[in-house]
Amino acid sequence: MTLDDLRAALAAVPGREWLDDALARVRTDPDTAGPLFARAERKLGREPLAGDGAWTAGRAARALLLAELADPQRIVTLYQQGDAAERLAVLAALPLLDIGDAGVPLLQDALRTNDARLVAAALGPYAAHLDAATWRQGVVKCVFMGIPLSAVDRLDDRADQELAGMLSALAQERAAAGRRMPDDATALLNRLTVADTSRKQA
Amino acid sequence: MRIFDPHIHMTSRTTDDYRAMAANGVQAVVEPAFWLGQPRTNPGSFADYFDSLIGWEPYRAAQFGIRHHATLALNPKEANDPRCRGVLDLLPRYLDKDGVVAVGEIGYDSMTPAEDEAFAAQLALAISYELPALVHTPHRDKAAGTRRTLDVVAESGIEPGRVAVDHLNEVTVGLVRDSGCWMGFSIYPETKMSPPRMVEIIKAYGTERILVNSAADWGHSDPLLTVETGKALLAAGFTADDVDRVLWRNPVEFYGQSGRLDLSETTPGATFAGSSIARGGS
Ligand SMILES: [Zn+2]
Numbered sequence: 116m117t118l119d120d121l122r123a124a125l126a127a128v129p130g131r132e133w134l135d136d137a138l139a140r141v142r143t144d145p146d147t148a149g150p151l152f153a154r155a156e157r158k159l160g161r162e163p164l165a166g167d168g169a170w171t172a173g174r175a176a177r178a179l180l181l182a183e184l185a186d187p188q189r190i191v192t193l194y195q196q197g198d199a200a201e202r203l204a205v206l207a208a209l210p211l212l213d214i215g216d217a218g219v220p221l222l223q224d225a226l227r228t229n230d231a232r233l234v235a236a237a238l239g240p241y242a243a244h245l246d247a248a249t250w251r252q253g254v255v256k257c258v259f260m261g262i263p264l265s266a267v268d269r270l271d272d273r274a275d276q277e278l279a280g281m282l283s284a285l286a287q288e289r290a291a292a293g294r295r296m297p298d299d300a301t302a303l304l305n306r307l308t309v310a311d312t313s314r315k316q317a
Numbered sequence: 318m319r320i321f322d323p324h325i326h327m328t329s330r331t332t333d334d335y336r337a338m339a340a341n342g343v344q345a346v347v348e349p350a351f352w353l354g355q356p357r358t359n360p361g362s363f364a365d366y367f368d369s370l371i372g373w374e375p376y377r378a379a380q381f382g383i384r385h386h387a388t389l390a391l392n393p394k395e396a397n398d399p400r401c402r403g404v405l406d407l408l409p410r411y412l413d414k415d416g417v418v419a420v421g422e423i424g425y426d427s428m429t430p431a432e433d434e435a436f437a438a439q440l441a442l443a444i445s446y447e448l449p450a451l452v453h454t455p456h457r458d459k460a461a462g463t464r465r466t467l468d469v470v471a472e473s474g475i476e477p478g479r480v481a482v483d484h485l486n487e488v489t490v491g492l493v494r495d496s497g498c499w500m501g502f503s504i505y506p507e508t509k510m511s512p513p514r515m516v517e518i519i520k521a522y523g524t525e526r527i528l529v530n531s532a533a534d535w536g537h538s539d540p541l542l543t544v545e546t547g548k549a550l551l552a553a554g555f556t557a558d559d560v561d562r563v564l565w566r567n568p569v570e571f572y573g574q575s576g577r578l579d580l581s582e583t584t585p586g587a588t589f590a591g592s593s594i595a596r597g598g599s
Contacts, residue, residue, distance in 0.1 A: 153413035157577060198371040198414045230376050 116167055118182050118211050121175040128172045130159040134179065141183045148184050152177055152193050156200055169207065177204035178211060187217035194221045203232055209241035219244050226253050235266035242268055251278045258285060264299040271306065279307035318547050318560060321345040323568035324451070324483060324501065324530035325540060327374055327385065328366075329353075334533070334540045335381040341544045345580060347572060348374060349388040349422045349451050352395055354535050360403035363391070367407070371416040384580055386572065388421035388451045396435035397427070405438055412446040418575040419443070421451025422483070425462050428455065433469070440473035449479040449574050451501075454489065456509075463489040467496045479574055481528055486510055490518060494526070499571055503532035504542035512542065512549040519550065524562050528571060 125131060137151040137158075156173030164170040170178075181190050181204075190212065194205040206225060209218040222245055225237035238253050245253070254267055254274070264270055282304045286296050296304075320343045327335070327348050338346075348370055350363075357363060370387040378385035389411050391404040411417060420443040425432050443450040452470065455462035463482065470480050477497030484503050485493055493500045502510050502518070515529060533540040547560045572578050 149410055150413045153410070153415070157415055196410060198368075198416060199376060200415065202372075228373075230373065232376075 116170060116211070118179065120166075121164075121170065121178055121211075124164040124166065124170070125159070125172060125175055125179070128159060128162075130172070130176070133158045134176050137176075137180060138183050141180055145184055145186060145189060148180060148189060148193065149196065152180050152197070152201060152204075155180060156204075173200075174204045174207060177201065178208035181205065181208045181212055185213065187214045190214060191217060191221060194224075199230060199232065203236050206233070206236035206239065206241070210239060216244050223249065226256065229260075231260050231262050234260060235262050238267045240268045247273070247275070247277075251275075251281060254278060255281050255285060258282065258297060258300040261297060264297075264303060270303065274303060274307055276307065276311055279304060279311065282307075318342045318544070318557075318564065319344050320543050320547065320564045321347075321568040322530055322540070322543050323347050323481070323528045323571065324349055324503065324532050326351060326532070326534035327378060328369065329535035330533060330540060332377075332381075335378060335383060338540050339381045339383055341541055343383060343540075343543065345384040345386075345568075346378065347386050347388060347418060347451075347568070349419075350390055351392045351422050351453070351534070356398065357395060358398070358400050360401065360407055363401070363404045364407055367411050371411070371414050375416055379582075382582075384582060386416050386418045386578060388419035389417055390421050390423045390439050390451075391435055392422055393424050393426040393432045393435065393453065393455075397429055397431045399431075402435075405435065408439070408442060409446075412442060412448060415577055415579070417448070418572040418577050419449040419451045419481075420446070421481075422453040423450060424453040424466055424482075425455045426453075428458070428462060428465060436469055437473060440470065440475050443479070444473070444475050447576070449481065449571060450475060452480060452482045452498075454482060454484050456484070459484075459486070460488050460492075463492055467492060467498070470496070470498065478526075481571055483528075483530070484509060484532070487514070487518065490522060494522060499526045499528055499567075501528040501530060503530055504546050505532070506537055506539050506542070512546040515546050516549050516553045516555075519555070519563065520553070524559055524567070526567070527563055528567055529563055 140147045155176040159172040159176040161171045161173055164172060164175055184190060194202050218241060222237040225233040234256055242250060250273060257264060282300060289296050322343055325346050325348060327346060350370060367389050375385040395401045420439050423436050423439045440450060452466055454466055466482060481499035481501045482493045483501030485500050490500055502515055504510050504512060504515060529543055529546050531540050531542045543564060547564050550560050
């Protein structure tokens with residue numbers, strides 16, 4: 116999804132006029148962004164957008180408001196002052212925004228929570244900006260919380276032997292407790308182990 | 318029996334409570350902001366509390382299949398501490414949030430000038446944010462406090478049908494009924510109101526504009542007393558439809574006035590007057 120895809124998907128939804136007006140207001144007065152961002156989901160609704168189940172009309176509208184705002188500090192503030200759905204919308208929009216590294220503290224905040232939706236959203240494409248140690252902790256937290264690893268962007272590209280070590284330690288603890296590792300975590304650990312063995316043989 | 322508890326402080330309750338509530342038919346709750354036992358000393362403490370009521374607590378409730386909404390306000394007790402007055406400036410941005418279905422708990426504790434001011438200011442906020450108001454009545458000097466409460470509500474210009482006056486008893490119910498406001502009853506293990514007394518009140522006043530809650534919090538209280546009241550009503554000869562009206566459709570109607578009540582993930586049939594309540598709209 117790009118911002119243009121979201122614009123196109125929203126072209127015909129009910130509430131489109133409200134959104135056009137909201138975008139115009141944010142353009143002329145960025146101070147109006149807070150209330151408009153809060154209201155966007157009940158104005159546009161929570162129906163999934165055609166083509167991508169991860170985006171609802173309301174969330175897409177919020178992403179367009181953020182793009183219109185185009186001010187890293189204000190975007191950070193909207194996250195900090197948002198409810199869970201607003202925070203999720205900011206996290207989903209981060210890879211689409213021209214914001215540099217300014218969103219990294221928001222990922223760190225989301226990873227500190229115990230809300231599976233926020234943790235998963237923090238490991239999307241924008242997580243490319245996260246340092247390796249934080250990213251690995253995020254992946255292991257997913258395993259802990261039962262979040263499917265499909266939530267993690269570029270999982271196999273970034274997974275390294277240090278992550279393999281953390282996962283295998285977790286697998287040992289789980290085995291000692293008579294508990295199963297999630298299948299996707301076991302599969303990842305196996306892939307990493309195979310990769311390491313063939314690297315050593317080479 | 319499906320139950321909507323319109324006033325319960327889940328922040329103070331355990332996961333065992335959520336489990337027991339869900340097992341006994343509680344599918345939706347509204348958590349009003351109130352005090353936490355230990356007085357707070359600055360607006361930042363309220364910001365974190367409000368964030369929790371629109372962030373973590375609804376997520377926690379959802380783990381048990383319970384829909385959680387909130388009412389936000391500076392409560393009357395802490396309105397008396399000048400260090401907390403800044404909470405009134407924080408409220409506007411919170412009152413725009415989707416999970417907020419009323420302004421509350423507002424009203425009187427000791428009937429001081431500071432409480433007068435906070436009460437009137439927050440009724441005005443309810444009007445400007447098009448939200449209903451949940452009004453707490455004082456435990457001491459309740460009849461006088463309720464009369465004064467109704468005067469302030471009338472002066473504010475808010476529609477009485479958008480106001481619930483809570484913690485009523487046999488002495489105060491008539492005043493509130495005549496005002497056109499909704500009548501809230503907190504069923505407690507020993508004080509305030511019990512299931513058998515609640516049955517008698519509904520026999521005398523009917524089921525219209527009646528809200529029954531557990532007001533369970535960090536004190537001696539029981540989140541299942543709504544369920545007990547439903548059973549007591551059935552035992553006294555009320556129909557399942559009467560009970561459904563009091564324990565589900567009435568709170569849905571009252572908070573539905575916010576346009577923000579989202580019951581889409583509760584059991585089908587959870588609608589008011591045949592229409593699905595306000596996912597978007599207003
Ligand atoms: Zn209360």
